[in-house]
Amino acid sequence: MLGKGLLQGLAVTAKNLVGSFHDPARYTTQEYPEVKPTLPEAYRNFPFLVSESAEDPMGTLRCVACQICEKECPPQCIFIVMERDEKGKAMKRPKVFDIDTSVCMSCQICVEVCPFDAIKMDQVFEIATTDRFNALLLNREQLAKPNTYFQQIHPTEAAEVDARLAAERAAAEEKAKAAAAVKAAAIKAPPAPPPAKPSA
Amino acid sequence: MEALEVLRERLCARFSGIEVALIPNASPSGQSSLLLSGSGLREVAYFLRDDPALRLDQCSNVTGVDWPEREVVDTVKETQPGAPGEAPTIVERKIKRTEPGCLEVVYHLYSIALRQGPLVLRLRTGNRTDAVTVPSFTPVWRSCEFQEREVFDLFGVVFEGHPDLRRILMWDAFKDHPMRKDYVEPDDYEWEPTPHGDVLAKARKHYPVPMAPGATDDPATAGKISE
Amino acid sequence: MTNDLPVTGSQARVRKVKPSAFDLRGSSFPTSDGGGDLLEISLGPHHPSTHGVFRMDVVLDGETIVRLKPVFGYLHRNHEKLGEGTSYLGSMPYTDRLDYLNAMTNNWAYAIAVEKLAGVTVPERAEYVRVILAELTRLLNHSCLAGFLMQDCGCSGTPLMYAFREREKILDLFESLSGSRMMCNYQRFGGCRVDPTADWLEGARRLTDGYSAFLDEYEALLTGNEIIMARTQGVGRLPAALAVSAGVTGPMLRASGVAHDLRKVDGYGVYPRLNFRVPLGDHGDVYDRYMVRMLEMRESIGILQQALRDLPGGPILDPKAKQRGLRPKAGEAYGRIEGPKGEIGFYLISDGTGNPARYRVRAPSFVNLTILEDLCLGHTVADAVIILGSIDIVLGEVDR
Numbered sequence: 001m002l003g004k005g006l007l008q009g010l011a012v013t014a015k016n017l018v019g020s021f022h023d024p025a026r027y028t029t030q031e032y033p034e035v036k037p038t039l040p041e042a043y044r045n046f047p048f049l050v051s052e053s054a055e056d057p058m059g060t061l062r063c064v065a066c067q068i069c070e071k072e073c074p075p076q077c078i079f080i081v082m083e084r085d086e087k088g089k090a091m092k093r094p095k096v097f098d099i100d101t102s103v104c105m106s107c108q109i110c111v112e113v114c115p116f117d118a119i120k121m122d123q124v125f126e127i128a129t130t131d132r133f134n135a136l137l138l139n140r141e142q143l144a145k146p147n148t149y150f151q152q153i154h155p156t157e158a159a160e161v162d163a164r165l166a167a168e169r170a171a172a173e174e175k176a177k178a179a180a181a182v183k184a185a186a187i188k189a190p191p192a193p194p195p196a197k198p199s200a
Numbered sequence: 201m202e203a204l205e206v207l208r209e210r211l212c213a214r215f216s217g218i219e220v221a222l223i224p225n226a227s228p229s230g231q232s233s234l235l236l237s238g239s240g241l242r243e244v245a246y247f248l249r250d251d252p253a254l255r256l257d258q259c260s261n262v263t264g265v266d267w268p269e270r271e272v273v274d275t276v277k278e279t280q281p282g283a284p285g286e287a288p289t290i291v292e293r294k295i296k297r298t299e300p301g302c303l304e305v306v307y308h309l310y311s312i313a314l315r316q317g318p319l320v321l322r323l324r325t326g327n328r329t330d331a332v333t334v335p336s337f338t339p340v341w342r343s344c345e346f347q348e349r350e351v352f353d354l355f356g357v358v359f360e361g362h363p364d365l366r367r368i369l370m371w372d373a374f375k376d377h378p379m380r381k382d383y384v385e386p387d388d389y390e391w392e393p394t395p396h397g398d399v400l401a402k403a404r405k406h407y408p409v410p411m412a413p414g415a416t417d418d419p420a421t422a423g424k425i426s427e
Numbered sequence: 428m429t430n431d432l433p434v435t436g437s438q439a440r441v442r443k444v445k446p447s448a449f450d451l452r453g454s455s456f457p458t459s460d461g462g463g464d465l466l467e468i469s470l471g472p473h474h475p476s477t478h479g480v481f482r483m484d485v486v487l488d489g490e491t492i493v494r495l496k497p498v499f500g501y502l503h504r505n506h507e508k509l510g511e512g513t514s515y516l517g518s519m520p521y522t523d524r525l526d527y528l529n530a531m532t533n534n535w536a537y538a539i540a541v542e543k544l545a546g547v548t549v550p551e552r553a554e555y556v557r558v559i560l561a562e563l564t565r566l567l568n569h570s571c572l573a574g575f576l577m578q579d580c581g582c583s584g585t586p587l588m589y590a591f592r593e594r595e596k597i598l599d600l601f602e603s604l605s606g607s608r609m610m611c612n613y614q615r616f617g618g619c620r621v622d623p624t625a626d627w628l629e630g631a632r633r634l635t636d637g638y639s640a641f642l643d644e645y646e647a648l649l650t651g652n653e654i655i656m657a658r659t660q661g662v663g664r665l666p667a668a669l670a671v672s673a674g675v676t677g678p679m680l681r682a683s684g685v686a687h688d689l690r691k692v693d694g695y696g697v698y699p700r701l702n703f704r705v706p707l708g709d710h711g712d713v714y715d716r717y718m719v720r721m722l723e724m725r726e727s728i729g730i731l732q733q734a735l736r737d738l739p740g741g742p743i744l745d746p747k748a749k750q751r752g753l754r755p756k757a758g759e760a761y762g763r764i765e766g767p768k769g770e771i772g773f774y775l776i777s778d779g780t781g782n783p784a785r786y787r788v789r790a791p792s793f794v795n796l797t798i799l800e801d802l803c804l805g806h807t808v809a810d811a812v813i814i815l816g817s818i819d820i821v822l823g824e825v826d827r
Contacts, residue, residue, distance in 0.1 A: 005651035012648040013585060028592055040603035042621070072751055074517035076396075107520035107612050112620075113751050121606065227758025227777065228546030257671050261761065261789040263774050308761055308774070308789075312671055312687045318761060343674025346797050354507075369500035369826060378505055 041154055044121035045106050047099060047143070054146035061144060062118035065094040069110035069119055077103035078110065097140035101127075117161045123153050201316040202253065204232055215244055223322060233306070233320035241323065242361065245340040248309065248319070256309040256319055259337065262347035263308075264355035268328070268381045269301035301328045303357050307337065307344075325357060328380075336362035354379035465493065468808075472501050476579050476812045479822030483799075483811065490807045495800045502826040510786030515541055515616070515753045518786065522773075523610040525788060526824040529568050531560040531601070532766040534614035539695065540762030540773035541616045545755035547748045552741040553618035554697045558734045559631065560601075560613070561696075561764070562727040566638065567597045568767035569678075569720040569727075572819045576717060577649060579816040580658050586649055593641050596634050603627060617748025628735060635731040642724055650721065659713040663802040663814035666711065674794040677769025678723060679818060682708035682715040689765035696764075700737075703730050713817040754781050761789075768792055768819050788827055792820035 019026035030037060052060035065082040081096035110119050122145070129135040151158040202210075208220045211234075218238035225232045236244060248256045274295045281288050303325045310317030323334045336359035338344045348359045349368040356377040359365055367374060376383060471482035480501035486494040506525065510518045522537045523530040535557050542549065549557075571594060574587030598608040604627055605611040605620070613620050623631075649655055665675070667683045680687055688705045690698040706722035708715030757779040763772030769791025776785035795818050803811040 003653060005653045005656070009648045009652050012644055015644075016589070028595065040599070042603055042606040044606035068751075072514065072517060074513050074520055105520060105610070106607065107610070108606060109516065109520065109612075225758050225760075227544050227756055227760055229543040229758065229760035229762075231759065231761060258674055260674060260676075260763070260770065261772060261774060261787070263785070263787040265776065265785045306774070308772075312685060315692050320761070341674065342669065342672040343794050343797055345673075346793060350793075367500075369503045371500070379508055383508075 039123060041156065043123050044108050045125050046101055046104060046122050046127075046138075047106075047108075047110055047119050048122040048145045048149075049097060049140060049143045050118055050120055050150055051144045051146055054148060057144040057146065058140070061093065061140070062116050063094050063097065064092040064116060064118070065090075065097070066115070068113050068115065072109050072113045074107060074109065075103045075105055077101075094140060097143060099138050099143060100136065101138055102132075102136040117165065120150055120154070120157075201311075201314075201319070204234060207254075207319075208234060211244060211247075214247065215240060218244060231318060231320055233322050235322045235324065237324065241335045242337065242340060245337045248321075249340055254316075254319075255311045255313045256317065257341075258310045258312050258317075259307055259341035259343045260310050260318070261306075261308040262337075262344050262351060263306040264351035264357060264379065265304040265306060266328070266355055266380045267301050267304060270299055272297055272299045302326065303328055303332060303355050305334055305348075305351055305357060309341075332356055333358045333360050335360050336365075338362050353377070356380070470808070470811070472498075477815065478575065478820055479825075481815075481820070481822055481825070483815070485803075485808065485811065487808070492803050492806055492808065492811060495803045495811065497796055497799050499796075499822065499825050502822045504827065506827040507786050507788065511782060511784070514751070514781045515755075515783065516750045518783075519614070520610065520612040522788075523612055524823055525790065525827060526766065526768065526771070526792070526821050527609060528571055528821055529564045529767050530609055530611040531564045531613060532764060533771060534611065535561060536762060536764045536766065536771045537773050538614040538616055539764060540760055540775050541753070541755070543762045544758065544760035544775050544777055545616065545753060547617045548745060549618055550742045550745055551697070551739050552622075553743050553745075555734050555738045556619050556623060556743065557614065558696055558698065558701070559731060559738070562731045562734070563597050563600065563631070563634075565727045565767045566724055566731075567594045568819075569724045570594050572720055572816075573645070573649070573717060576713075576813065576816040577655070579812050580655060586645070589641075589645060589648070593638065600627065600630055600634065603630075615744055615748070615750055616753060617745030619743050622743040628738070631731070632735050635728055635735065638728050639725070642721065642728075646721060650718070656714065658810075659717065659813060659817075661710070662713045662806060662810050663817065664710060664712045665798060665802060669798060669801065670711070673797045675769070675798065677766070677791055677795070677819075678719045679716055679769065679795055681705065682719040683711035684708060689763060689770055693763070693765075697734075701730050701733050703727075713813050716817040716819075752781060754779060759785075763789065766791060768821070768824070769795060771824075788824075790824040790827060792818070792822075792824045793827075796820060796825065 016026055021027070050062050051057040052062065065080050067080050067082075070076075070078040070080050077100040079096060079098040079100075080094050083091045083093045083095035085091055106121070108121055111121055147158070147162075151162075204222055208222055211218065211220050215238075217240050218236060221235040221237075223233045223235050248254055274297065276293045276295055278291050278293060279288050280291050305323045307321040307323075308317075309319040309321065325332045325334060334357060336344065336348055338348060338359070339361060345363070346368060348362055349365060351357050352359060352362075352365055353367040353369050354377055366372060370378065466487045468485050468487065469482055470485055471477040472480040474481075477483070480499075482498040482501075484494075484496040484498060485492055506521060509521060513521070519534060519537060522533040525533050541547070570590035574590035577586040578584055601611055601613075602608045604623055605613040665679065665683045667685050670680050670683045671685060675683075676687070676689075684707050686705060686707055689695070690703075691705060703726045706719045706726065708719050755777045757777055759774070759776040761772055761774045763770050770789065771791055772789035774785070774787040774789065775783045778784040799815065799818065802814050806814070
C-alpha cells in the first residue's frame, strides 16, 4: 500500500508522544536547575589540592611542589613556585600554585602523575563568573580542599588512597622503629674486642 | 607481500632512471620503507598500483615531514705510522659537518584487492628552500588529492602534476608553512593577563601592556597575577 | 555495477527495498542549457546542515550543481604541531578532540600506534574492554549519523532526538567509567586507565540487550518511509573503483560493495575471536550508506554481547608499560583501526626523545571528502546536503 511506511512512522511518533506522559523512559528531560543531575563518582571537572585537615589547609597540603604535574600538563595550565626559607633551601611546599581554569581541559593527567596523591579531580561545574581573567585563575587558597571533601565526592578512590597512605606511613614507622632499636642495641652492648694484631 | 629487498630489485630492474634505497626502521613496528628518487616516479606508482602481485590500489596516508638541517659530528679513525721500531698509532678525529635539510613525503600504500600492506614509500626534495618539487601521485591514486594539498599547504612541497594545487587548511592569502620546524607564529595575539610570560613578552613588542596588579618587571614573575 | 573484489561468505547484503513510487529521478528539473547564467553560492560555513564549520562553494546551472569545491580549515588547530610539542602521554587527551563524537576509538588508534612504536603488549582483559568501548562508540556514532542525516532530509529533529535519547545511555556509561562523557582520555599505552567494575559491566549488558528494541522502533520510523526512500535512493552513487582509488574507507566504502573492514582485514585486538558479519551495499547511494550503518549497529550489538560474555579477568594495564616519560627508540610506526567513520590511523616518527618528531593523524573524514564533488555533480543543492550528511564528517577530524 502506498504510504505504509509513512503510517508506520506516524505510529512510532504517536507511541512516543503518548508514552512521554506516563513512561519515564520516553520522557527523559531533567528540569535543571530545579532537578540537579546525579553525577557518577568518576565524574571529573577541574582539579583541587588535597589538604589533610580542614582547620589548617595551607599547612597540611600534601603537595611538595615537585612540579611533575606542571611538566606533564598538556595545555600547561599549572604554575608552581616552591617556597624557600631565608637560606634558600626548598621547603617542600608550594608558595604559588595557580591553575588557569580557562585553559584546563580536565584531562586528569596531573592526577595520574602526582606521586603524592596531592592533586585530585573535583566535580564543580557551577562556577561561572563574570570576571573573565582574574577569577578563572585559581590560586592555592581557592584550590585547597580538605581530605573529608575528597572522601565525600570520590568515596572509593579516597578509601583506596587513605588505605595506601596509611600503609605507607605504618611501613615507614616500622622501619624507623627497627632502625632505632638497632642503634639502641649497638650502644648497650659491650664494645667488640679489638682484632688481634698480626705479628710483624 | 613480497619482501622489500625483492621489491627493490624488481623496481630497479624494471625502471632505469630511478634509485631505490631501503630505509630500515629500528622500532618494533618493523615498517621499513623505500626511498624513491630519480625521474619517472609516476610510472613506478602506476606499476605498484597495477602489478598483479602487488595491486596496491589504496593510498591510505600521505604525510609530509620536515627534516631541518642539523650538525653531525663524524668520528674518523686514522692510522698514523709511528716512529721506527714502534707500533702505528690510531688517532681519532672529530669532523663537524652540516647535513642539509629536506622535506619528505611519505606514502602508505595498501592493497584492498589482495589484503596486503603497508608499503611505505618516501620521496625527498632537494632542499628546504628552492628545490621543493616532487611528482604528484594524484593521477595514480585519487586519495592523494587532498592530502598532497595539505602537504603543500603546511610544508611547502610543490607537487608537479597535481590538478588543483592550492592551500586547503589555511586561507589562500596565508604566507608561511605552519608545520615546518622553523615556523614562527605571528605574535599579534591579544594580550591576556595570564601567567604565561611568553604571551606578555610577545605582546610587549607591539603595544604598551597594562601591568597586572602586584606584578613587577621582574622576568621571573612576568605576567603572574597572584603572589 | 559489478564488484570484482573478493567477497567472503561472512557478509550480509543490504536488504533490497522496493524503489519508491515517487521516483523523481526521471523528471527534469528546469535547467538553463546554454542561455542562462551560472549562479555561485556559498553553503556555509555558518550553516545548520554542514556538520560543523564547513563551506561548499557551489556553482549552479539553474537547480543543478555543475561545480562544487569544499572549503574547510575553519577548525584547524594545528593539532599535529601540538603533538610534536607534547609528550606521548600528553597527546592522549588531544586525540579525544579530533573526532569529538568518538573519543574512545581515537584514543585506541593512538594507543595502537604508540604500542607499535614502542613495542608494548596489551593484556587480554584490556583488549576485550577496548572492543566493548569501540563497539559502544560505533553504536553511538551511527545513531548520531542516522539522526543527523534524517534531519538533513527534513525530519526536523524527531529521529535525531530519539537517537540521542539512546546515545545518552551510552554517554552515561562512558561518564561512569572514564569521568567524562565525550573527552574520555581513557586508553593508555598497554591497556586502559580504569578497570570497569561489575556494576558497569552489568549496565553495559542491559544497554546492549535493550538496543535491538530501539533499533526496531527506529527502523520502523525511518527505513520504510516513502519520502526518505524517494530522497535518498539513487542520490550520490559512488562507484566501487572510484571509492577505492579515492581512499574512501568505512561504511561509505562498504556501501559501494567493497568488502574492506579493518576489523577483518587487519584483525587487530581480539576481533579475530569474535563472530560478526560485514554488511555491504549494492548501489553506493545515500540510502545504502544509511542501511549499511543500521546493519552495522545490529552487528555491533552481537559483538558486544560476545565480548561482555567472554571478558576475562586479569590486569587492565601492562604494569611494565611506561606512560609518563615514555621514550620510544628512534623509528616510526603507522597504526590504524576501523573507527566508526572509517580508517583512523596515526603515523608517529620518534627520534628517541619524549616528544615525537612527527605526529600525523590520518583522518577518515578528511580523505572521504575527496569525492564530494564527484558525488554531487548533477544533483540539486538539497541533495548535496544529504550527500554530505551521508559521508559522515566531523570537522574536528577534517581540520585537525
